[in-house]
Amino acid sequence: MMTERIVQKAINGDLANRDELLELFGTPLFSRESALILSAGRMMSQEACQYSAEVHAQVGLNISPCPRNCKFCSFAARNNLFKEQWNLPVEEVLIKIKGFETDGANALYLMATAQYPFEKFLEMGREVKKTLNPETILIANIDDFSKKQALQLKDAGFFGIYHALRLGEGKDTTIAPRKRLETFRNAKAAGLVLGTCLEPVGPEHTVEELVEHTMVTREAEPAYSGAARRISIPGTELYRYGLVSEARMAHILAVVRLALGYSIPGNCTHEPNSIGAAGGANLFWAEAGPNPRDTDKETEGKRGMTVKDCRKIFLEAEWQVLEGPSKFFRK
Ligand code: SF4
Numbered sequence: 001m002m003t004e005r006i007v008q009k010a011i012n013g014d015l016a017n018r019d020e021l022l023e024l025f026g027t028p029l030f031s032r033e034s035a036l037i038l039s040a041g042r043m044m045s046q047e048a049c050q051y052s053a054e055v056h057a058q059v060g061l062n063i064s065p066c067p068r069n070c071k072f073c074s075f076a077a078r079n080n081l082f083k084e085q086w087n088l089p090v091e092e093v094l095i096k097i098k099g100f101e102t103d104g105a106n107a108l109y110l111m112a113t114a115q116y117p118f119e120k121f122l123e124m125g126r127e128v129k130k131t132l133n134p135e136t137i138l139i140a141n142i143d144d145f146s147k148k149q150a151l152q153l154k155d156a157g158f159f160g161i162y163h164a165l166r167l168g169e170g171k172d173t174t175i176a177p178r179k180r181l182e183t184f185r186n187a188k189a190a191g192l193v194l195g196t197c198l199e200p201v202g203p204e205h206t207v208e209e210l211v212e213h214t215m216v217t218r219e220a221e222p223a224y225s226g227a228a229r230r231i232s233i234p235g236t237e238l239y240r241y242g243l244v245s246e247a248r249m250a251h252i253l254a255v256v257r258l259a260l261g262y263s264i265p266g267n268c269t270h271e272p273n274s275i276g277a278a279g280g281a282n283l284f285w286a287e288a289g290p291n292p293r294d295t296d297k298e299t300e301g302k303r304g305m306t307v308k309d310c311r312k313i314f315l316e317a318e319w320q321v322l323e324g325p326s327k328f329f330r331k
Contacts, residue, residue, distance in 0.1 A: 041254025041280030060290035160193035200230030224266020277317030
């Protein structure tokens, strides 16, 4: 009864509080109440995005043993998976990103590790922007940055950023949580729209942690939030915890939707899967180039999906997919 009341409250457009989110995250999978949460998550996502899911696409620019040492990342120096620095040549970046635009991705992302020089990233952004259609939305996924750098990103043609206060931030990473939140604020002050997510979810995370981080994403007023699981990379310290199932992730991302309400249009999950889309995920990513969840140098044909793959999963879950530039980022 308690769960039903909270679900109804969310459907009515009233935001759930911490205790209510604890109850929703703690609901056993495959129970009647869990089915209610999934159904409400899907209905609310449909309404929040006017029934159009989106596929965004990201090109990784480099590989480097990264000194930020996030334990879940294949680039982290401590994980010893990539020992050499390597940059994707500019011609290849342009081919990959243009290919994603041609395939109909609704927004395009450039991702770089903390080792990638900021000026070089700006240059790459300008170069990429020149080759894209003027209305195509370009997003930066990089290290933390200052107010001044936020303005430079905006001037270089970036519409927004992907950034997250990750689960275990400051403990499983060497980055202070306040630094991540400062970057949220710097982006906002410069007019860069934020996309964020509850990530990377592992089996060891408590419902209390999920609630705290969900609240952070809601309070940031992003274009989208959502939930993504941590990919277990053999040889890394966190590997021993294993992987959260797609079924559990669907429950988590449905709760995130109930927490977000209707004013945040996007609810992402990664990696793309049908049960997540059935439970209210309306944003997937295609990927090319280096990828922090992959141990291969370039992810296409391995972990990385194509725009077509992502669209197919959405169609199987009875979603329509938006044609044209992202509406999430233009909310
Ligand atoms: S997640 Fe980003 S900052 Fe952390 S180790 Fe990987 S590349 Fe570096």
